[in-house]
Amino acid sequence: MLFRVDPARPVPLADQIAACVRRGIADGTVRPGERLPPARELASSLDVSIHTVLAGYQHLRDEGMIELRRGRGATVREGLRADRAAVLDLVHDLVAAARRIDLDDEELVELVRHAASGP
């Protein structure tokens, strides 16, 4: 899978790494059960700190996208649906768009809740 990140962008590198995986799952290039590159390898390949990669992988684990196991490394969760990854990708885009216009986090959550409770 392809990782491309840019330190010049305002988004933290770990988030950019997580976004690459999310998009890969969403567009089908990364399949459930597939192993992500080992954190150490990816860090030296991208020329970033291993902590940055691990932080990115932990975001993905917290979202239920991947599993992190000692020795096995990071694997995309079996049974994960591509459209779930696509929705999560949209959520992150939404948050980023809201932050760009200085929308309060509380206010954003309220807007989403309102939209979800609507018809």
Add this chain to the structure above:
Amino acid sequence: MGRTTGAILTGAPHLVAVLPAVVTTLVAWDRLPAEMASRFAADGTVVDTMPRAAMLVAAILLGVVMSAVFAAIGGRSPAAPVSSVDTMRFFGLVSWATAGILGTVLLSAVLANVDAPDAAAAELPMSRLLVALGVAAVAGAVGYLVTPRSPVAPPQPAAEAIAVAPGELVSWSGRVESRASLALGAVLVVAGLAAAWPAGPLVGALLVAVGLAVLLLGSSALVTVDRRGLVVSLGVLGWPRLRIPADDIASVTTGVVSPAQFGGWGYRIVPGGSGVVLRRGPALIVTRRSGRRFTVTVDDARTAAGLLVGLGHRVS
């Protein structure tokens, strides 16, 4: 050259090669001892014997089996060129040369038995091996000349560069796994454990060691493309690694390749190129500044190729 022509050109020589020995055996049947000398020591004396009929069947079987193996490899469909040398013509040379050795050795062995009162009286001087090598050299040259140039698959559209912005950090990686190697390694390990009892611990340990090596090194590879170039890490341990630095890459393409082009699976070296070939299918093919090609079979090779091209543009 079609598949059939290719198969005949590389397979037929072995059938033809055993003919003189087979015909001589049949014609001189009554002049041959019932037990024929079949193996000879370096000094030309007889080591082992075989019944006349068994010798005849063995010669025919050798011809048929060798012919089938070479025909299977020779009759392949068009594929992307993986070497600056035409590996197909080289294979024609190898096929004809082995046929030359096979035919000469078999015929010499039969001739040594003609008019011998019994097997022990037969003699095969070592100098016949030199004759066989001479025949092999001539046959090899003929094989090279009669093999037409390889069928070349229509060139793939050139790898489209993936634009890489200045300052952007990129890394592409793909994993390729070989079920054939997994199965072979597992079979070898089990066979080694099973053989340790009847065949002795040394044979068992050797088989287990080879099986483990196949499992650890040959069953998978991680292919990485980044600012440094191309890296292929072999096996589950990710070691050893093959590296092609970015500034050693002259051009990049993709294509469908088959293990037959490399004479088998795994890390292969052929004249004019090398490769990590774990399956038949799409591959990334990199031409180095020296003109040598390096091939690695991996899914989504087009993205890998595009990134290598894009990185090259950014550097220059």
